[in-house]
Amino acid sequence: DWVVSVPDGRIEVLTIIERYNTRLSAAPKKFGLKGETYHWTQSYHFNSRLYEKLLSSVFDMLEDGQLVEEADEILETMKLTWPILGITQKLHDALYAWALFQKFAQTGEILLLKQTDLQIQKLKLHNNVREAELYIDSFVCSVEGFGSNGTLNLVDSALLKINMWCHRQLKNYHLYFSQANCSIFESMLNLVLLTAANLTDDDEEAMLIGTSLGSTPESTLIHILVVRSIQAAYKNALISADGQSKAEFKHPLILLASELKLLVEKECSAFSPVLHKYYPEAGRVALTVFHLLYGQQLELFLEGSDHSESLKEILGASNSFELCIAQKLYSMYGEAAGSSLSNFLKPYMIDRFSSPIILQWLHAQHENVLEWTKRTIEIEDWEPLSVHRKLATSMVEVFRIVEETIDQFFNSSLPLDIVHLRSLLIGITSSLQVYLLHMENQQVSRATLLPVAPVLTRYAESVNPFAKRKLIEPAVREEKVANKLNNLTVPKLCVKLNTLQYIRDQLDTIEEGIKQSWVDVQSAVGLLDYLSCMTSEGATSKSSPSDESIDELFTIFDDVRRTAVNITDTILNFIGTRAVFWDMRDLLLFSLYRTSVESARMEIFIPTIEQVLDQVCDLIVDVLRDRVV
Structure with missing residues (x-):
């Protein structure tokens, strides 16, 4: 232009x-x-x-x-x-x-x-x-x-x-x-x-966790970045937990612990390996800050005079989060985890609050299981559960609720000790003993079924050989005994024997499962002891129960096993007598005694006995079959 x-x-x-x-x-x-x-x-x-x-x-x-x-x-x-x-x-x-x-x-x-x-x-x-x-x-x-x-x-x-x-x-x-x-x-x-x-900034004076003396400018900068980032992430998690608690009807501390566990996993998998190259203490700083921030929030809650109904869940979530911190610290630094930062690690001491809660919960569960056991055994008709499971429905239900109690016990995420384990085992034993006692009370004496021996089979000098023989009349039994006998048929006795064997087998399975779960509990206890030793700069941790003392606790199950074996022996001694002297008395015994000697031959009754044996073999479990036969 x-x-x-x-x-x-x-x-x-x-x-x-x-x-x-x-x-x-x-x-x-x-x-x-x-x-x-x-x-x-x-x-x-x-x-x-x-x-x-x-x-x-x-x-x-x-x-x-x-x-x-x-x-x-x-x-x-x-x-x-x-x-x-x-x-x-x-x-x-x-x-x-x-x-x-x-x-x-x-x-x-x-x-x-x-x-x-x-x-x-x-x-x-x-x-x-x-x-x-x-x-x-x-x-x-x-x-x-x-x-x-x-x-x-x-x-x-x-x-x-x-x-x-x-x-x-x-x-x-x-x-x-x-x-x-x-x-x-x-x-x-x-x-x-x-x-x-200038690698440092003015924020350091207001830091939640300050750097140690003699730190290089580079490590100081990374220290500040780690603390500030975790504080920002914690603030976001706190806001998120408050918002979700209303929608999910959970206490914010439960949701906060879950959010922080995800952040800890992210920190240890993505960021700490990188930061460790420049600042070896970066992982320890991050985990310490996470632990400290949540601990402050938990302390405010526990100091409150009015604990909510979700206290058990809050303590479980808090303990789970602390175990996560301890496990990450141990995996990163092993036994050499002590440092100046350990002064900022204050264990939550969840067991002080959770121990009485666990005992109260166990007591309530034991009462529920006991009540359920009594109710279900009263209505048991001793019919096979199914074609393939020829045992009592009531016993399956009892073990189901027992296993649910065990699962809830170990999945509570709360610190457990040997007192809690003993209480759990006592509750299980009490319920099973009540069940077995009811089975034992349903039995009648074997002598009740035996007929009075004929005169000719007894010898005494006072016997008059020329006296007229009397016909043998069956004894008239009490109504209560008669009612019991009506419920002690051979098929029902077989179901009872199967149930008793199931109790013994299931008890072995439960014992093995509890012992395995207790190993995990001891591992968690070890991690918490490790955290406590870091803060106290101690070299040893609290002694945990030995394997021998744990095995001694489980001897309480031996009482149940002995009772089950005794009742099994009682029924085994009774079932043959019941079949021969009660179910087949008209066909077998009276015919043998009332007919002539020439016609009294056992071969006549073998088909009948075989029918009974076939029925028994169809019902009884393999372990007991030979003994019953």
């Missing part, structure tokens, strides 16, 4: 500009650098912006976040502009790093972040002469960062901006990073350490 509108005067204007530019170029050099001109310092704002625009030509316009293949050639060509724009190698490295980082912030492409890292490493290797340093220092920029304002040269300003952006992300790395982009986290952490002129 200027050429068209002023066709005649442009030569004169350009001549004036050229003359003025020549005069400025002839001005004395301010820093004595080779090729230095007046425009280097007086127009550095424009020059640096223009060079940034030129640097943007290395980025691919079609593939966002990628460098063009000719990037190296473009950068080499751009060196031709250095004498005109007053760019030095150090300025180039700083401006190129800034351009790469800005592009990374837009795209999130890790390749650009790594290129930024390389450029800053090159920048740190520069050892410029005094004149070059003075020249760069003349480019003054006003900056605001870390709560203060100041002025820096252009290079330091670019590095500070990069550092501030990364620092802001890393102070809440749980929010911005995950296992998927952990490589970006590591590169950004390395970038912060490279670009930080």
Whole structure:
């Protein structure tokens, strides 16, 4: 437009500009650098912006976040502009790093972040002469960062901006990073350490957990980042737990413990391995802060005068979270976990609150199981449960509720001790003994079934051989005994025998399962002792019950086994007598006694006996079959 509108005067204007530019170029050099001109310092704002625009030509316009293949050639060509724009190698490295980082912030492409890292490493290797340093220092920029304002040269300003952006992300790395982009986290952490002129910040005085004496600036910075990030993540988890508690009808502390366990897993799997390279105590710091923050919230709840109905669940969730912390500490540092940070580890001492709650719960469960056992045994008809399971339904139900109690006992996530285990075993034994006592009371004496022996089979001197023989009449039994006999048929006796064998087998299974679960309990107790030893700097932990003492507890089951064996023997002695002297008395015994001697032969009754044996073999379990037969 200027050429068209002023066709005649442009030569004169350009001549004036050229003359003025020549005069400025002839001005004395301010820093004595080779090729230095007046425009280097007086127009550095424009020059640096223009060079940034030129640097943007290395980025691919079609593939966002990628460098063009000719990037190296473009950068080499751009060196031709250095004498005109007053760019030095150090300025180039700083401006190129800034351009790469800005592009990374837009795209999130890790390749650009790594290129930024390389450029800053090159920048740190520069050892410029005094004149070059003075020249760069003349480019003054006003900056605001870390709560203060100041002025820096252009290079330091670019590095500070990069550092501030990364620092802001890393102070809440749980929010911005995950296992998927952990490589970006590591590169950004390395970038912060490279670009930080003063690695510490003013936050350290207000830290929840301060650094130890003699810490390096690098470890201090990472310490601060870890604590700040976990505090931010904890705050978000606390807000989330409060919001979810109303929707899920759970206490916030239960949900908070669950949220924090996920954060601990994320910390230990994604971040701690990276942070450990620069600061070996990073994992310990993170776990200690998690433990301390939740402990403060739990302490406030326990100090309250009115504990909610969900106290048992809250204590279980808290204990589970503390076990998670202890397990992670042990896996990271083993027995050598003691350090100055141990002073901040205050065990929750859940057992002080949970022990009486567990005993109360066990007492209530025992009463429920006992009541259920009495009710179900009263209505038992001793019919087989199914074709394949020829035992009493009531016993299956009793063991079902017993197993539910055992599962709830060990899944409560509360600290357990030998007193609780003893109470559990006593409750199980009491219910089974009540069941067995009822079975025993249903039996009648075997002698009740035996007929009175005929006169001819008895000899005594007082017997008159010429007396008239009397017919043998069956004894008239009491109504109560008769009713019992009606319920003691051979099929029902077989079901009872199967049930007694089931009790013995199931008791062995339960004992083995409880012992295995108790091993896990002892492992948890060991972890809590490990945590306590760290805080007290002790070398030993509380002694746990020996295997012998645990085995002694289970001898209480032997009483149940002996009772079951005794009742089994009683029924085994009774079942044959019942079949022969009661069920087959008319067909077998009376016929043998009432008919003539010639017709009284056992072969006649073998088919009948075989029918009974077939019925028994169909009903009885294999273990008892031979004894019953």
